[in-house]
Amino acid sequence: MSAIFEVRNLKKTFGGLAVTNDVSLVMKSGDRVALIGPNGAGKTTFVNLVTGNLKPSSGSVHMAGADVSQLGPTERVRLGLVRSFQVTRLFSEMTPEEHVALAILQRESRSGRMFSSHRAMPDVMEEVYSLLSRLGIAQLAGRRVSEIAYGQQRLLELALALALKPKVLLLDEPAAGVPQSDTARIERAIADLPSDLAVLMIEHDMDLVFRFAKRVVVLAAGEIIFDGLPGDVTKDNRVRQAYLGSYADDSCVA
Numbered sequence: 001m002s003a004i005f006e007v008r009n010l011k012k013t014f015g016g017l018a019v020t021n022d023v024s025l026v027m028k029s030g031d032r033v034a035l036i037g038p039n040g041a042g043k044t045t046f047v048n049l050v051t052g053n054l055k056p057s058s059g060s061v062h063m064a065g066a067d068v069s070q071l072g073p074t075e076r077v078r079l080g081l082v083r084s085f086q087v088t089r090l091f092s093e094m095t096p097e098e099h100v101a102l103a104i105l106q107r108e109s110r111s112g113r114m115f116s117s118h119r120a121m122p123d124v125m126e127e128v129y130s131l132l133s134r135l136g137i138a139q140l141a142g143r144r145v146s147e148i149a150y151g152q153q154r155l156l157e158l159a160l161a162l163a164l165k166p167k168v169l170l171l172d173e174p175a176a177g178v179p180q181s182d183t184a185r186i187e188r189a190i191a192d193l194p195s196d197l198a199v200l201m202i203e204h205d206m207d208l209v210f211r212f213a214k215r216v217v218v219l220a221a222g223e224i225i226f227d228g229l230p231g232d233v234t235k236d237n238r239v240r241q242a243y244l245g246s247y248a249d250d251s252c253v254a
């Protein structure tokens with residue numbers, strides 16, 4: 001199967017320091033890849049380069065064979081390259097229904113119309129409730145975001161990402177900050193993502209990584225030092241060294 005997403009020799013330097021150093025990565029539809037690495041390895045920078053929020057020093061990003069390197073974040077989203085929204089980007093006074101409706105209208109370039117009119121659009125309303133139900137938060141559709149629990153806000157982020165009809169979904173620590181009691185719901189939502197979607201998840205929780213990933217990519221000091229099966233990652237000497245450099249012992253790569 002051909003690649004849906006490809007990064008070629010991506011490089012980013014900040015003041016002479018290579019924070020992303022010649023990173024190449026290929027993903028196919030349906031891939032489940034975990035991107036891990038010690039703190040400061042360059043994971044977030046990499047995602048920002050891929051989404052177009054940061055401009056690379058060199059290298060390119062491709063979607064379904066087309067070079068999207070010159071496109072901005074919004075245009076990349078339109079091509080299906082979507083990053084999950086962050087809770088910090090939700091509007092506390094708006095409801096989940098309004099958030100998802102807005103994302104759908106944006107996707108369809110209908111957002112120029114009066115936002116409050118989404119209730120008069122049966123197709124939009126049907127999709128809003130279908131997505132919220134899929135994430136198990138339909139009962140919260142009319143509540144303000146400020147009134148719903150953090151774990152439910154993170155489920156709303158996933159609903160928003162799915163409303164954009166991604167082909168490649170980048171998840172940046174989707175369960176971070178969520179109380180233990182709610183992480184199972186988020187994990188289930190991730191497990192239930194469409195099987196043809198390519199998912200790249202940045203995650204520190206190795207239990208979650210091992211349950212989710214069919215492939216693990218390890219970034220250290222801006223470089224990919226491992227790209228392979230989850231079962232092999234803990235045996236890899238470079239990986240162990242990279243984590244030993246950051247932690248007192250190697251128990252973090254359990």
Ligand SMILES: Nc1ncnc2c1ncn2[C@@H]1O[C@H](COP(=O)(O)OP(=O)(O)OP(=O)(O)O)[C@@H](O)[C@H]1O
Nearest residue numbers: 014015019037038039040041042043044045046219
């Ligand atoms: N705008 C910037 N200017 C200068 N240095 C930066 C900038 N953004 C990131 N860095 C540096 O790049 C390195 C990688 O940071 P990045 O946030 O991408 O790492 P990370 O792997 O996501 O870390 P964490 O797991 O802690 O979130 C760090 O050393 C950071 O200080």
